[in-house]
Amino acid sequence: MMIPTIPTPDELLDKGFRRGKKAADLARTSKIPRHLKSKRIEETRVITACQVIKDRIKMILDRVPNIETLPEFYQDYIDITVGVDDMKKALGALNWSYGIITQLEKDYSSRIRRSSPEKASTLQKQAYGRIASVVNKIKKDLDFLDFAKANLRNMPTIDFEATTIVIAGFPNVGKSTLLRQITDATPEVANYPFTTKGIQIGHLERNWKKIQIIDTPGLLDRPILDMNEIELNAMVALEHLADAIFFIIDVSETCGFSIESQFNLSYEIKRIFDVPMVYLFNKIDIADVNKDTNDKSKFESDESESDISYLSSYLEETDDYLFISAYEGKGIEDIISKLSSVRKIERNKNEDMEFY
Numbered sequence: 336m337m338i339p340t341i342p343t344p345d346e347l348l349d350k351g352f353r354r355g356k357k358a359a360d361l362a363r364t365s366k367i368p369r370h371l372k373s374k375r376i377e378e379t380r381v382i383t384a385c386q387v388i389k390d391r392i393k394m395i396l397d398r399v400p401n402i403e404t405l406p407e408f409y410q411d412y413i414d415i416t417v418g419v420d421d422m423k424k425a426l427g428a429l430n431w432s433y434g435i436i437t438q439l440e441k442d443y444s445s446r447i448r449r450s451s452p453e454k455a456s457t458l459q460k461q462a463y464g465r466i467a468s469v470v471n472k473i474k475k476d477l478d479f480l481d482f483a484k485a486n487l488r489n490m491p492t493i494d495f496e497a498t499t500i501v502i503a504g505f506p507n508v509g510k511s512t513l514l515r516q517i518t519d520a521t522p523e524v525a526n527y528p529f530t531t532k533g534i535q536i537g538h539l540e541r542n543w544k545k546i547q548i549i550d551t552p553g554l555l556d557r558p559i560l561d562m563n564e565i566e567l568n569a570m571v572a573l574e575h576l577a578d579a580i581f582f583i584i585d586v587s588e589t590c591g592f593s594i595e596s597q598f599n600l601s602y603e604i605k606r607i608f609d610v611p612m613v614y615l616f617n618k619i620d621i622a623d624v625n626k627d628t629n630d631k632s633k634f635e636s637d638e639s640e641s642d643i644s645y646l647s648s649y650l651e652e653t654d655d656y657l658f659i660s661a662y663e664g665k666g667i668e669d670i671i672s673k674l675s676s677v678r679k680i681e682r683n684k685n686e687d688m689e690f691y
């Protein structure tokens with residue numbers, strides 16, 4: 336998300352007061368009656384400082400989108416990344432400061448106009464003191480927005496029109512390797528878990544159909560409440576974006592997790608998210624397929640299923656699966672034809688619309 340550069344209170348005040356001084360210097364050279372001049376100078380100084388500070392605050396408020404109008408995926412993404420409530424609070428504080436400074440500008444310019452020339456400069460100083468105190472009060476909100484800017488910089492750009500497939504599975508099973516194989520995306524691949532910390536997106540076009548493939552951080556088989564922020568990224572993508580889930584199972588178990596626990600996770604995901612699931616049995620190039628003969632070619636042949644007795648109990652419930660090697664590019668064409676057959680699920684853009 337594009338949050339503009341966020342100034343510190345000092346930067347905000349410096350700029351306002353500097354511009355106020357410039358405007359006051361200009362007023363000093365203007366040809367107006369002497370008894371009005373000092374009042375005009377101080378009034379100009381206050382108004383200019385207020386305007387400059389307000390413009391900057393307004394620019395921030397205008398550029399940060401209204402969170403409630405964003406698609407739910409973004410709302411949840413912002414929530415797990417920086418916290419929606421904190422974000423709203425910070426923006427609310429900026430809005431508050433804008434209102435107070437507008438009020439100070441009005442009050443002090445009219446008080447200076449009605450004052451004696453001698454009192455004008457005292458009133459201006461008083462106005463500056465109050466402006467500074469308001470701006471300093473929003474210090475923690477400006478700090479927060481600066482933190483949010485840094486953390487939301489990599490917020491993924493979602494194509495809400497495209498058919499979307501979410502790749503899910505345990506850490507280290509080959510999700511990112513697969514995304515690299517089938518799209519031009521280049522997510523990091525490494526032989527340790529939680530390499531992928533955010534959402535990675537690749538695009539593909541088949542028969543004029545736009546397909547968006549989302550690689551997610553690895554999930555562990557544990558309750559949502561125990562999940563960390565990285566895992567929640569995956570859950571949010573599954574919830575709001577998936578038209579189908581391609582669930583990767585590392586049959587070699589070199590990812591460090593048993594096939595059984597990988598299946599358990601897939602059941603849990605299936606239970607939570609009501610979308611079609613395709614199993615991709617990955618790493619067949621190194622899988623110990625037939626534990627007696629160690630004949631890896633079994634996976635590649637049509638009779639492969641007879642040799643995967645240790646998977647067969649799991650496969651009773653589904654016929655939607657492929658054996659692949661994301662690393663060697665085996666089974667990729669089959670995956671792409673499966674991708675092409677996924678249908679887009681019409682979701683309400685905004686949950687409020689469900690009432691209509």
Ligand SMILES: Nc1nc2c(ncn2[C@@H]2O[C@H](COP(=O)(O)OP(=O)(O)OP(=O)(O)O)[C@@H](O)[C@H]2O)c(=O)[nH]1
Binds near residue numbers: 506508526619
């Ligand atoms: N032999 C073999 N290794 C693979 C295959 N697919 C992935 N790997 C390896 O498995 C490791 C993990 O791959 P990644 O693509 O980073 O796995 P991931 O699921 O994205 O992992 P996280 O992002 O940590 O959840 C890397 O060392 C890959 O090279 C495969 O088909 N065969």
Ligand SMILES: [Mg+2]
Binds near residue numbers: 511523530531551552
């Ligand atoms: Mg990854």
